[in-house]
Amino acid sequence: MGWLFGRKQRDRELEQEIQAHLAMAARDRMAHGEEPQAAERAARREFGNRALIEETTREMWGWTALETLWQDARYALRGMRRSPGFTAVAILSLALGIGANTAIFSLVDTVLLRMLPVEDPGQLVELMFKAPHQDHFNLFSWKSYDHYRRSNHVFADVIAFGFEPFAVRGEGLEPARLRGLWASATYFPVLGVKAAAGRLFGPEDGAGGSPANVAVVSWELWKSRFHLDPGIMGRRIVVDDVPATIIGVAPRDFEGMEPGSRPDLWLPFAMEPMVHRRSNIGTDNLWLKLAARLKPGVSLEQARAEMSALFQWAIEEEIRTSGDGTIRNVKSEVEPAGGGFNRLRDKYGRPALALMALVALLLIIACTNVASVLVARGAARRREMALRVALGAGRFRLLRQGLTEALLLSMAAALIGVALAYFGTSVLVRIIAEDPGGVHLQAKPELAVLLFTAGVAVLTGLLFGLVPAWQASGSAPAASLRRQLFGKGLVVTQVAFSVVLLSAASLFVGHLADLARLDLGIRRDHVLLFVLDPSSGGYDNERLLRAYQDLLGRLEAIPGVRSATECGFYPLSGVGSMQPANVEGYQAAPGERRHLSRGWVAPKYFETFGVPLLMGRDFTFEDRGRPRVAIVNQTLVRYFFGNRNPLGKHIAFDGDPNPFEIVGVVGDTRSFEPLPRDPPLRFVYFNMIQLERNYSEFALRTTVDPASLEGEVRRMVRTLLKTVPVTEVRTLEEQVNRAIVPERIVAMLSGLFGGLGAALAALGLYGLLAYTVARRTSEIGVRMALGAARGDIMRMVLREAAAMVCGGLVAGVPIVYWSTRFAQSLIPGLSASGAFPAVSAAAMMLALALAAAYVPARRAIRVDPMEALRYE
Amino acid sequence: MPTAMGKREGYENRIELLQGTLDMLILQTLRWGPQHGYGIGQAIRAGSGEVLQVETGSLYPALHRLEKQGWVKSEWKASEHNQRAKYYQLTAPGKRQLTSEHSRWKQLSAAIVRLMNPGETEGEA
Numbered sequence: 001m002g003w004l005f006g007r008k009q010r011d012r013e014l015e016q017e018i019q020a021h022l023a024m025a026a027r028d029r030m031a032h033g034e035e036p037q038a039a040e041r042a043a044r045r046e047f048g049n050r051a052l053i054e055e056t057t058r059e060m061w062g063w064t065a066l067e068t069l070w071q072d073a074r075y076a077l078r079g080m081r082r083s084p085g086f087t088a089v090a091i092l093s094l095a096l097g098i099g100a101n102t103a104i105f106s107l108v109d110t111v112l113l114r115m116l117p118v119e120d121p122g123q124l125v126e127l128m129f130k131a132p133h134q135d136h137f138n139l140f141s142w143k144s145y146d147h148y149r150r151s152n153h154v155f156a157d158v159i160a161f162g163f164e165p166f167a168v169r170g171e172g173l174e175p176a177r178l179r180g181l182w183a184s185a186t187y188f189p190v191l192g193v194k195a196a197a198g199r200l201f202g203p204e205d206g207a208g209g210s211p212a213n214v215a216v217v218s219w220e221l222w223k224s225r226f227h228l229d230p231g232i233m234g235r236r237i238v239v240d241d242v243p244a245t246i247i248g249v250a251p252r253d254f255e256g257m258e259p260g261s262r263p264d265l266w267l268p269f270a271m272e273p274m275v276h277r278r279s280n281i282g283t284d285n286l287w288l289k290l291a292a293r294l295k296p297g298v299s300l301e302q303a304r305a306e307m308s309a310l311f312q313w314a315i316e317e318e319i320r321t322s323g324d325g326t327i328r329n330v331k332s333e334v335e336p337a338g339g340g341f342n343r344l345r346d347k348y349g350r351p352a353l354a355l356m357a358l359v360a361l362l363l364i365i366a367c368t369n370v371a372s373v374l375v376a377r378g379a380a381r382r383r384e385m386a387l388r389v390a391l392g393a394g395r396f397r398l399l400r401q402g403l404t405e406a407l408l409l410s411m412a413a414a415l416i417g418v419a420l421a422y423f424g425t426s427v428l429v430r431i432i433a434e435d436p437g438g439v440h441l442q443a444k445p446e447l448a449v450l451l452f453t454a455g456v457a458v459l460t461g462l463l464f465g466l467v468p469a470w471q472a473s474g475s476a477p478a479a480s481l482r483r484q485l486f487g488k489g490l491v492v493t494q495v496a497f498s499v500v501l502l503s504a505a506s507l508f509v510g511h512l513a514d515l516a517r518l519d520l521g522i523r524r525d526h527v528l529l530f531v532l533d534p535s536s537g538g539y540d541n542e543r544l545l546r547a548y549q550d551l552l553g554r555l556e557a558i559p560g561v562r563s564a565t566e567c568g569f570y571p572l573s574g575v576g577s578m579q580p581a582n583v584e585g586y587q588a589a590p591g592e593r594r595h596l597s598r599g600w601v602a603p604k605y606f607e608t609f610g611v612p613l614l615m616g617r618d619f620t621f622e623d624r625g626r627p628r629v630a631i632v633n634q635t636l637v638r639y640f641f642g643n644r645n646p647l648g649k650h651i652a653f654d655g656d657p658n659p660f661e662i663v664g665v666v667g668d669t670r671s672f673e674p675l676p677r678d679p680p681l682r683f684v685y686f687n688m689i690q691l692e693r694n695y696s697e698f699a700l701r702t703t704v705d706p707a708s709l710e711g712e713v714r715r716m717v718r719t720l721l722k723t724v725p726v727t728e729v730r731t732l733e734e735q736v737n738r739a740i741v742p743e744r745i746v747a748m749l750s751g752l753f754g755g756l757g758a759a760l761a762a763l764g765l766y767g768l769l770a771y772t773v774a775r776r777t778s779e780i781g782v783r784m785a786l787g788a789a790r791g792d793i794m795r796m797v798l799r800e801a802a803a804m805v806c807g808g809l810v811a812g813v814p815i816v817y818w819s820t821r822f823a824q825s826l827i828p829g830l831s832a833s834g835a836f837p838a839v840s841a842a843a844m845m846l847a848l849a850l851a852a853a854y855v856p857a858r859r860a861i862r863v864d865p866m867e868a869l870r871y872e
Numbered sequence: 873m874p875t876a877m878g879k880r881e882g883y884e885n886r887i888e889l890l891q892g893t894l895d896m897l898i899l900q901t902l903r904w905g906p907q908h909g910y911g912i913g914q915a916i917r918a919g920s921g922e923v924l925q926v927e928t929g930s931l932y933p934a935l936h937r938l939e940k941q942g943w944v945k946s947e948w949k950a951s952e953h954n955q956r957a958k959y960y961q962l963t964a965p966g967k968r969q970l971t972s973e974h975s976r977w978k979q980l981s982a983a984i985v986r987l988m989n990p991g992e993t994e995g996e997a
Contacts, residue, residue: 013948013958014932017909020957021928024910027953046928053929060936 010061014054022047072404079405087409089767090370093760094413097366098456099420100359100753105452106425108352110259111345117253119192120293121338125303126257127158127290128333129311136333138289138341142269142281144314145184145288151310154303155292159191160184160269161256162280162287168265170237173225177533178264180239181256182272182288188216190293191256197222198233198248205247206270213244213274216266219252239267242274257291259340284321291337304334348432350826351742357819358504358753361497363456365757367463368497369764370409372490403461410461414454431745487768488804494761495808495845496815498754502841503816505747505754507823510837511830512747515740521669521680522571523610527732528706529570530713532696534724544694549621551698551720552602558712560704565608568600568688568695570732571669572739581684583640584650584659596636596651597671597681600688600695606631606666608701609732616647616664619687629687630660634668636682651684660686673739699732706731746827758845761808762852769801769856781865790861797860801853802846809842816841894926894934895943896977899962899970902944908957909935935960943969 022043029039044050080087115121127148130136145160152158162182169175188200196219206212215237217226226232235246244267255261273279280287294303311332319328339345534544548566555564580594588594603619606612614634623629630651637646652659668680688695702709710729717726737744773780780793816838824830901907901915912935913926938944943966949959962970 016956017958018932020908020955021910023955024908024951024953024957027955048927048929053932056929057932057936060933060940
């Protein structure tokens with residue numbers, strides 16, 4: 001701060017300069033024979049008003065902008081130190097507002113706004129199809145890909161890719177399962193990405209005698225496994241027992257078309273027939289996702305029309321082979337994909353928007369809060385302001401002073417807010433990472449987000465700095481009344497917005513509670529799930545089957561375990577497969593959809609998951625080697641048998657000569673999501689022991705806290721299957737919760753924001769009432785002296801509070817109504833019927849406000865009339 | 873309202889020299905060499921035959937203004953009576969400024985002379 005010391009130095013020099021002037025003048029007078037003391041006095045008199053001259057001279061130096069700023073800042077800091085309570089409240093409420101906004105904006109930025117790091121992402125589109133009442137799918141066969149690619153006139157080119165995990169080993173590379181991606185030859189050229197090192201594959205690889213077994217690795221893999229070694233180009237690796245050569249590294253942050261999918265390596269289609277015994281290339285198998293780049297000048301509408309026509313061809317083809325006429329309702333879709341195929345957007349986009357609206361409200365409440373406290377304080381500082389005006393402070397300077405104070409506050413708040421945002425974003429990312437979609441959100445507060453926060457902070461500063469500062473600098477006597485009305489208006493606004501926040505919170509929390517109560521067909525408590533990875537353990541199928549059976553027996557012996565089972569999939573995580581079948585005693589109509597969902601489970605599956613066995617028996621280990629049996633669910637029975645007894649009847653799947661005998665009927669379960677929109681499917685369960693199929697998903701029903709058994713389970717697996725690692729352990733409850741992450745986030749955050757908003761509004765109300773009570777001390781004193789009871793005074797203050805709150809409620813209810821509609825449009829299945837959210841929010845707000853008003857009201861009745869009047 | 877601001881304005885009104893004239897006189901005085909504030913005031917008074925009395929309230933702000941504009945620079949030196957004083961000295965831009973102000977002032981005074989003596993012709997002047 002040299003410039004500050006510089007100023008002090010100059011002050012000293014000016015003093016010395018004038019001192020020298022006086023000394024020289026006095027000396028001249030003495031030289032003319034005056035007495036020393038008289039000479040000095042005369043010199044001083046002649047010199048004039050020294051302080052004023054110094055002041056005028058100092059003005060010539062001018063203040064640098066920085067110096068003025070520092071002065072303002074120092075005044076502001078002094079002011080803050082004088083009222084630490086106010087400062088803390090103001091900074092914290094703003095910090096909460098800004099932090100929440102930054103965290104949510106980071107989410108919105110990641111989910112909705114961020115574009116793919118590829119060439120001209122705006123031209124990319126995703127190809128999909130959609131059946132009525134279902135989500136859209138991007139799942140195509142190689143034949144469709146080839147057909148669309150050759151026949152269309154709207155795309156510059158089409159790309160296709162399919163995910164597959166690979167077992168990869170090689171020199172300097174520990175054997176590992178990596179996330180792989182089969183990519184068409186068009187993939188890299190169409191996306192227009194450049195290799196970070198080496199080169200990327202294209203149409204030339206696998207054509208004209210050049211080798212097809214090449215691999216491109218991700219930058220992340222290059223870093224974590226190869227330590228950015230530029231020598232990996234040309235290195236041999238083995239992918240699912242097929243040797244391949246690494247030719248290049250994809251750019252950093254490049255994840256292909258699917259943000260959050262984090263592929264480790266890309267292999268060309270040309271290599272696929274070497275890896276798969278039965279290649280998918282040239283077949284109808286659905287395994288590919290498609291995207292395309294629009295030709296320049298082609299509109300989305302043109303592309304949709306063209307694809308719709310081409311899709312019809314694929315549908316007719318499908319109907320010819322499957323005979324399933326229901327798929328005629330399936331329509332093609334073309335959607336912009338500049339941000340990638342973002343399932344996150346489908347899942348989190350709307351909740352994120354809802355949250356964005358909520359945090360914006362929170363910020364408004366925080367701003368009004370600070371403004372109302374500033375207004376109250378401005379009133380308290382009227383004397384100070386008047387004094388400063390009297391001492392020559394210009395109106396502009398006062399305004400600037402006020403603004404500096406406000407900006408300083410909002411900058412401090414922004415700093416704390418950004419810290420809060422970092423924390424909040426990392427918590428959000430952690431919660432979203434639980435989502436079984438397996439997404440890894442790369443949401444971190446970025447430059448754009450920081451700019452956004454800075455913008456919010458500065459705007460906030462201007463917003464709440466200008467009004468009180470302007471009022472403080474105005475000296476009109478009517479200002480006091482205006483100020484009070486303004487303050488009341490602020491509180492009314494706050495209450496209105498808080499009611500909206502609270503009702504939204506009540507709405508979303510209620511929604512989550514509905515989901516928690518939703519009947520899933522299973523009992524979600526007291527179940528522990530764990531998955532084994534036998535892929536590199538050296539077990540063959542037969543040995544593994546015996547080992548697993550052994551393991552199930554040992555697991556049941558663990559104290560606290562009621563039953564143990566094994567299955568091909570967990571409830572709520574999908575179905576094994578879907579196949580058309582004939583059910584004995586049922587004549588399907590032509591074109592009727594005959595597909596049944598199938599799943600492979602071990603004995604005690606239903607007992608473990610709490611699925612009721614309604615008829616017949618469960619699977620047993622003794623079924624092995626006997627005629628094939630199946631257990632079906634209620635929906636299947638209702639569809640194919642009505643009221644007839646299904647036990648003993650047979651189900652024959654197309655292309656499978658051995659039918660299954662139905663030996664049991666179990667209750668329906670939800671297959672995909674713990675949400676009401678997931679209807680039960682017609683389901684057939686097979687005994688995996690009987691079919692000698694191995695799956696590695698285990699489940700235990702426990703009588704104790706399931707999570708407490710994890711250590712015991714790991715020990716058991718280690719002693720029995722030394723080379724097979726336990727890959728995942730979690731409770732069923734966690735598994736269910738993961739499926740409703742967006743709902744949980746919205747409920748949690750809206751609850752938090754609602755609480756914060758209401759607390760801020762209460763704080764604002766408290767501040768205003770405390771201020772009015774302080775101002776009306778003498779009036780209250782007079783009233784009491786004239787015989788008003790303490791109860792009257794208390795009622796007077798509370799009535800004032802209640803009036804403001806009611807004003808806020810009246811203003812808030814229409815917004816609540818409108819925003820509930822808005823929320824319903826954003827989040828399907830929101831049970832927003834009835835007035836409960838609004839009423840509960842209003843009640844909560846009223847209670848909180850009266851509690852906040854009680855403190856100043858008590859202060860009012862403690863007023864000593866004598867004291868108050870004497871003060872006057 | 874007798875505020876500080878009001879007082880200051882009153883003080884500034886007492887500047888008797890035309891705005892800019894004092895600056896020119898100071899620069900002119902410094903042409904003969906470095907001088908301190910007191911000396912400059914004395915020199916102007918003596919040089920004008922005691923007609924021009926420079927108020928310290930105008931002199932020091934003017935000196936500091938000139939220094940800020942870079943037309944003079946200052947340095948602390950001991951005076952002839954061994955009194956430490958701040959000596960002002962003309963800079964190169966200051967000399968240029970003096971020249972231009974001088975010629976402007978000549979035009980101005982000639983114009984004023986013409987205005988004040990409308991009957992006289994140029995030739996006679």
